[in-house]
Amino acid sequence: MTQNDDMRPLTAEGFAPVSGDSAEALKPSGFQPLDPGKRPERPPIWPKIILATVGLIVTTLLFFLLTARSLEVQVDAIGSATIDIDGISVPLGKRYLIRPGRYLITVQVPGYRDWQQETLVTDADSQQLLVTPAILPGRVTLLSEPAGASIAIAGQVIGTTPLQALNLEAGPTSLQITLPRYQAQQELLEVTGRGVEQTLSIALEPDWANITALAIPKDATVWIDDEPRANSGEVIEVLSGEHRLSLRAPGYIDATRDLKVVAGVNQTLESVTLVPAAGVLDLQSNPSAANVTIDGEFMGLTPLTVELAPGREHRVQVNKVGYSRKSFSLSLEKGATASRVTTLKPKLGNVAFELAPGNAELFINGRSRGRGNQALDLAAVEQRVEVKLEGYASQRLRVTPRQGLEQVVVVTLLTEAEARKAALTPEITSALGQTLVLIDPLAEPLNSFSMGASRREPGRRSNEVLHNVTLERAFYLATTETTNAQFRMFLESHDSGQIEGNSLNREQQPVVKISWQQAARFCNWLSIKEGLPPFYRDTQGIIDGYNPSSTGYRLPSEAEWSFAGRIEGESYRKFAWGDDFPPSQPVVNVADNTSALVTGRILNGYADGYIVSAPVGSFPKNHRGLFDMGGNVAEWVHDVYVIPSANAKSATDPMGALKGDNYTVRGASWALSRLAELRLTFRDYGASGRDDLGFRIARYAE
Incomplete structure (x- = not known):
């Protein structure tokens, strides 16, 4: 097409004119105007909706794709x-x-x-x-040969085989398999899980071995661990381990050996020849406790069981002092037993009993033989004799009659009061080895006396009020103060300590640093140890009273301590060593020249050789045999501390109040040196322990 062609002018009809053939081909159509009664059709809307929807979807998809993440x-x-x-x-x-x-x-x-x-x-x-999702358990079947084995997982038994379709968690699982008479086994099972079925078969190993024991005689039985298992020569299944094997046959001595069994290792033991057993004789006599000799050899006292060599005759003799001898012969087969009862005939001796009072009753071996004087024929053996009469103390003695020899026994009964007095021994010994001497005020010239000191006496203190007391009850008082060793039998952990490097804790030094309560509990403990009634009343570990009628161990009363230390005949001692002050010889342990650095105060010019406490009994005893009454350590006494009244009536055997906050202390110590403190009337008090305060024990004699 040329530019001219493009530029053709349009005609009035709206078409460009053409030339030639083209003009002939194009003819105008007739014009038909629209019907004025009809409107033109509007295009449909759904294509637009579809288009909008597609657009929205595309837009949304694009938005999702642009904003999404992977x-x-x-x-x-x-x-x-x-x-x-x-x-x-x-x-x-x-x-x-x-x-x-x-x-x-x-x-x-x-x-x-x-x-x-x-x-x-x-x-x-x-x-x-x-x-990582969790794996589902596997389904496991456990079998064993033989069946019936116990299966445990992590120590927890889950059952016995066969176990079907167990649900076990996936992973390694340790199984413990046990069955009596079989060796315990441990298996590690890898459980697949995910519901996969698995089967584990376990072959158990026997835990025994075959043992054959041989013996002569052949009818011997084999015992394992004291249980009969088989006859000699038979095979026995024995569990592994250590056992006791015995071969036994009637009439023979058992042969026993240790047996070590290894599972699966069979053993045939060397043959054992059993030794014939001795015969057994069970011998009794009337009376008993008779001497027995067999073939001239002493075997013991009846009743007696003795073994006799089998197959030969034995000579048996039975004798007892005061009885005629009996003899017999006896032969026993191997393993046989025999019993014999031999009655011995007594030898008699004549005994005349002279009794006073004349109506006293005579008992021989617990059997009454009548009242008054008696002449009896008794067996020539020791006889138990007792003489009784109401209102009198019984007497017991032993008499041995002699055949052909007449004897006279004189028995004079004492009233109960006389007997009780006579029974008091001058001294006794406690279970801990402490010596206690008897002090009987009624047997002395002066049993009513004055405690305290005159106001004119040098060193006298205000709590030493003069007052009268009377002692009537006899009592025992320890000769020495209680030592560390003795107190530690009661309280093992006690430590008396030391002061300035000087020990107070040696075994034989007096115990110190104890309270009055501890001292009283020690007395109760010692009473119980000897079977005596406790003197002090103990309520949940607290001493809150006492029983004055008890003869158990206790602390001496203040009056008893004063009487034992001060009263000598009809006179009074001022100091433990006498009346001179200061003492010229080392007679008591007090604060001497060597104690200055410890005590800060001393008795000038006096040296006793000990800086602190001395072993008990190191100085001379007093007139009653008592040591350290005026020194070494001060001593707890029984009484609650009070200041006595000068106008009070004379008290008899005073013991003071049942309980109190403070208790009385008597006597001087290694830490004291002044005139007032060394006098026997010096009184102190307290409740807690000190390093110079101990105690000695006492008890009523009746």
Whole structure:
């Protein structure tokens, strides 16, 4: 086409004129005007809706693709996983296109428990989620040969074989298999899990060996651990381990040996020849305790069981002092037993009993033989004699009559009061070896005396009020103060300590640093140890009273301590050593020249050789045989501390109040040196222990 062609002018009809053939081909059509009653049709709207919807979808898809992130879900499991994401996501292999946000993701794999978790998808372009679902248990069948074995997992028994289709968690599982008479086994089973069925068969090993024991005679029986198992020569199944094997046959001595059995290792033991057993003689006599000799050899006293060599005759003799001898012969077969009862005939001796008072009753070996004087023929053996009469103390003695010899026994009964007095021994010894001497005020010239000191006496203190007391009850008083060794028998952990490097804790030093309560409890403990009634009343470890009628151990009363230390005949001692002050010889342990650095005060010019306490009994005893009454350590006494009244009536055997806050202390110590403190009337008080305060024990004689 040329430019001229393009520029042809349009005609009035709207067409460009053409020339030639073209003009002939194009003819104008007739014009038909529209019907004025009809309107033109409007194009349909649905294509526009479709177009808009497609546009929106494309726009949304483009927005999703532009804002989505890549999430890779890796499943650590065997098998095909099904992954479900609760939200819009586009799977692309193992990855998903997904917009940021929180999504509930569920993973399912055959053989595993469903995994489900809410997961946060962040703005990161590429993200990864590792899923490890839990493996389902495996189904395991356990068999054993033989059956009936006990199966335990982690020490917990789960049953006995056969065990079918057990649900066991996947992984290594340790099994403990036990069955009596079989060796215990341990198996490690790798459980596949995921519901996979597995079967484990276990062959148990026997835990015994075959043992054959041989003996002569052949009818011997074999005993294992004191249980009969078989006859000699027979095979015995014996469990592994150490056992006691015995071969036994009637009439023979058992042969015993230790047997060590190893499972599966059979043994045939060397033949054993049993030794014939001795015969057994059971011998009794009337009376008993008779001497027995067999074939000239002393065997013991009846009743007696003795073994005799079998197959030969034995000579048996039975004799007892005061009885005629009996003899007999006896032969026993091997393993046989025999019993013999021999009655001995007594030898008689004449005994005349002269009794005073004349109506006293005579008992021989517990049997009454009448009242008054008696002449009796008695067996020439020791006889138990007792003479009784109401109102009098019984007397017991032993008499041995002699055949052909007449004897006279004179018995004079004492009244109960006379007997009680006569029974008091001058001294007794405690279970701990402490010596206690008897002090009987009624047997002395002065038993009513004055305690305290005159106001005119140098060194006298205000608590030493003069007052009168009377002592009537006899009592025992320890010659020495209680030592550390003796107190530690009661309280092993006690430590008397030391002062300035000087020990107070040696075995024979007097115990110190104890309270009055501890001293009283020690007395109760010693009473119980000797079977005596406790003197003090103990309420849950607290001494809160006493029983004055008890003869158990106690602390001496203040009056008893004063009487024992001060009263000599009809006179009074001022100091433990006498009346001179200061003492010229080392007669008592007080604060001497060597004690200055410890006590700070001393008795000038006096040296006793001890800086602190001395071993008890180191200085001369007083007129009653008592040591350290005026020194070494001060001493707790029984009485609650009070200041006596000068106008009070004379008290008899005073013991003071049942309980109180403070208790009386008497006597000087290694830490004291002044005139007032060394006098025997010096009084102190307290409740707690001190390093110069101990005690000595006492008890009523009746």
